Amino acid sequence: MNVEQLQIFLNVSQSRNFSATAIELGISQSAVSRAIASLEDELGIILLSRGRFGARLTEVGEQMVQHARQIVQTREQMERDANVVRGLDGGRVRIASFRSAATHLVPPAISRLTQRFPNIEVTLIESAPLEVEQALREGAVDIGLVPLPRASEFETWEIARDEFVVLLPESEAPHAEHLSWEGLSRYSFILYNYAECTSMVREHWARTGQPFEVAYEIKEDSTILSMVAQGLGAAILPRLAALPIPTGVRSCKLPVPLERSIGAAVVAGADRSPAVYQFIDVLRKKGMFAE
Amino acid sequence: MNVEQLQIFLNVSQSRNFSATAIELGISQSAVSRAIASLEDELGIILLSRGRFGARLTEVGEQMVQHARQIVQTREQMERDANVVRGLDGGRVRIASFRSAATHLVPPAISRLTQRFPNIEVTLIESAPLEVEQALREGAVDIGLVPLPRASEFETWEIARDEFVVLLPESEAPHAEHLSWEGLSRYSFILYNYAECTSMVREHWARTGQPFEVAYEIKEDSTILSMVAQGLGAAILPRLAALPIPTGVRSCKLPVPLERSIGAAVVAGADRSPAVYQFIDVLRKKGMFAE
DNA sequence: GCACAACTATGCGAAAAGCGAATGTATCTG
DNA sequence: CAGATACATTCGCTTTTCGCATAGTTGTGC
Numbered sequence: 001m002n003v004e005q006l007q008i009f010l011n012v013s014q015s016r017n018f019s020a021t022a023i024e025l026g027i028s029q030s031a032v033s034r035a036i037a038s039l040e041d042e043l044g045i046i047l048l049s050r051g052r053f054g055a056r057l058t059e060v061g062e063q064m065v066q067h068a069r070q071i072v073q074t075r076e077q078m079e080r081d082a083n084v085v086r087g088l089d090g091g092r093v094r095i096a097s098f099r100s101a102a103t104h105l106v107p108p109a110i111s112r113l114t115q116r117f118p119n120i121e122v123t124l125i126e127s128a129p130l131e132v133e134q135a136l137r138e139g140a141v142d143i144g145l146v147p148l149p150r151a152s153e154f155e156t157w158e159i160a161r162d163e164f165v166v167l168l169p170e171s172e173a174p175h176a177e178h179l180s181w182e183g184l185s186r187y188s189f190i191l192y193n194y195a196e197c198t199s200m201v202r203e204h205w206a207r208t209g210q211p212f213e214v215a216y217e218i219k220e221d222s223t224i225l226s227m228v229a230q231g232l233g234a235a236i237l238p239r240l241a242a243l244p245i246p247t248g249v250r251s252c253k254l255p256v257p258l259e260r261s262i263g264a265a266v267v268a269g270a271d272r273s274p275a276v277y278q279f280i281d282v283l284r285k286k287g288m289f290a291e
Numbered sequence: 292m293n294v295e296q297l298q299i300f301l302n303v304s305q306s307r308n309f310s311a312t313a314i315e316l317g318i319s320q321s322a323v324s325r326a327i328a329s330l331e332d333e334l335g336i337i338l339l340s341r342g343r344f345g346a347r348l349t350e351v352g353e354q355m356v357q358h359a360r361q362i363v364q365t366r367e368q369m370e371r372d373a374n375v376v377r378g379l380d381g382g383r384v385r386i387a388s389f390r391s392a393a394t395h396l397v398p399p400a401i402s403r404l405t406q407r408f409p410n411i412e413v414t415l416i417e418s419a420p421l422e423v424e425q426a427l428r429e430g431a432v433d434i435g436l437v438p439l440p441r442a443s444e445f446e447t448w449e450i451a452r453d454e455f456v457v458l459l460p461e462s463e464a465p466h467a468e469h470l471s472w473e474g475l476s477r478y479s480f481i482l483y484n485y486a487e488c489t490s491m492v493r494e495h496w497a498r499t500g501q502p503f504e505v506a507y508e509i510k511e512d513s514t515i516l517s518m519v520a521q522g523l524g525a526a527i528l529p530r531l532a533a534l535p536i537p538t539g540v541r542s543c544k545l546p547v548p549l550e551r552s553i554g555a556a557v558v559a560g561a562d563r564s565p566a567v568y569q570f571i572d573v574l575r576k577k578g579m580f581a582e
Numbered sequence: 583g584c585a586c587a588a589c590t591a592t593g594c595g596a597a598a599a600g601c602g603a604a605t606g607t608a609t610c611t612g
Numbered sequence: 613c614a615g616a617t618a619c620a621t622t623c624g625c626t627t628t629t630c631g632c633a634t635a636g637t638t639g640t641g642c
């Protein structure tokens with residue numbers, strides 16, 4: 001018998017609905033069905049009577065809900081006690097992040113962290129990569145999010161890859177899926193003048209041998225998006241910097257892919273509190289489906 | 292998190308010893324090691340400090356033991372409640388069995404049954420197969436253990452197979468592993484005159500074309516064993532009937548194997564109480580390693 | 583009474599977890 | 613330093629779990 005099964009049972013007993021529970025818990029309906037069936041099998045009794053209406057608790061089911069709740073609560077208490085011992089109760093994580101990560105990557109990670117460890121205090125500062133580094137050096141923050149690679153004074157982990165995309169005015173955009181360098185070079189470009197991105201794009205383009213006509217150099221990604229929407233030119237931005245893509249702008253893949261790497265950095269050698277360690281952990285897992 | 296893991300943890304916390312716990316619970320030492328490691332991993336803490344001395348609870352471990360005990364007890368309560376609903380609390384199983392099964396198969400099954408369902412009342416009558424049938428017909432017992440096959444008035448399940456073995460006086464026994472029909476036919480035989488066994492052995496032998504010299508016909512398996520030990524002849528018995536094999540007697544495989552099938556029988560169509568059903572269930576699983 | 587809608591159950595293949603046996607590692611004993 | 617003791621790890625294998633797609637079941641409305 002498995003505590004997760006009991007949790008599933010509790011959810012079903014409240015929602016009276018296998019499928020809804022599956023969505024709540026982020027698993028498939030069949031997993032819910034099997035979890036309940038497995039419990040019923042183990043206990044040799046029917047917990048829920050199913051039908052068109054969903055699933056209602058049987059009489060024994062009612063009794064078992066009490067016990068199940070007891071177990072699930074005890075299990076939660078175990079986790080809380082463990083977190084206290086681990087120093088994850090009341091810890092602190094001070095984060096500095098450059099803009100796109102601070103917008104799209106950090107909030108879900110913070111959310112997940114505070115869900116698991118409600119008493120961790122989190123602060124977030126948004127600033128440019130070099131200022132993030134400075135804040136780290138000064139000890140003003142515990143962890144920084146920056147594009148990789150970084151100087152060796154920092155210890156880093158890659159947490160996401162961010163692909164550069166081409167942004168075109170929707171009015172002029174070809175509906176063809178595949179852009180060629182020749183096709184692209186007809187546009188005048190708005191160059192993203194931000195940290196390493198500028199040089200990465202210039203160098204990537206240089207390798208094509210095509211002309212690269214830069215009409216504007218802009219630091220603000222939102223400004224660039226507006227300009228593209230207005231038909232003032234095309235731009236090449238990391239996808240995260242371009243999100244959300246406004247109406248009037250079309251995003252396409254580059255003819256040859258280009259990625260930047262986004263990482264978490266801490267001062268090398270500094271001892272990290274358990275809370276910081278957990279945040280790194282969450283980021284690493286979060287990275288799986290952060291685009 | 293799994294209730295079985297918590298049970299393992301509790302056992303270890305008491306015995307302070309992984310290997311001893313493994314034996315107690317009938318699992319391998321590596322299973323214990325991994326169960327603990329898995330708990331520690333999930334909670335992010337060390338529960339037991341290991342060493343040459345065994346395994347001692349850490350401070351957090353002490354706390355966790357409390358919670359674990361709570362959970363395991365609640366789980367046991369769930370089972371008890373479920374059994375009450377299933378009618379397995381206070382049920383009754385009346386068993387009739389022929390001798391060898393009553394001696395070697397039924398006791399461990401009863402033991403397992405009463406361990407799982409302490410309030411089931413069990414009675415056992417030992418008698419010959421035909422009397423077992425009669426007791427079933429009269430409703431004097433709920434379930435009978437008999438050699439298979441049986442008449443269709445009974446519903447049966449095979450619960451074990453029992454191989455016939457040759458019993459030889461140790462003094463004259465050849466040390467060769469493989470007996471031939473020719474070698475065997477030099478002995479004079481003590482025929483086991485019991486139910487189907489007699490005819491099964493006669494027919495099996497008849498297929499060899501060798502002479503079969505029967506010096507005695509005896510009903511009691513223990514008498515046969517004594518006679519073999521005294522060097523009065525050889526015998527062919529189902530292994531269960533021959534157990535335990537006394538000193539002075541050697542048991543060998545037949546040149547061509549012969550098995551009888553042992554089954555549980557109930558009156559066809561009669562409704563079986565949950566307790567009887569459980570007993571059949573236990574027998575079927577028990578059958579796996581009953582020889 | 584039939585088709586539909588709302589649910590749950592199930593077969594299947596892939597992935598993950600679990601197990602036992604053997605082996606490795608660390609520590610204490612003499 | 614050899615040997616004993618006890619937990620950890622690895623390997624090959626079996627069992628379980630999961631998600632997907634699909635089938636089955638049961639009220640409801642026409």
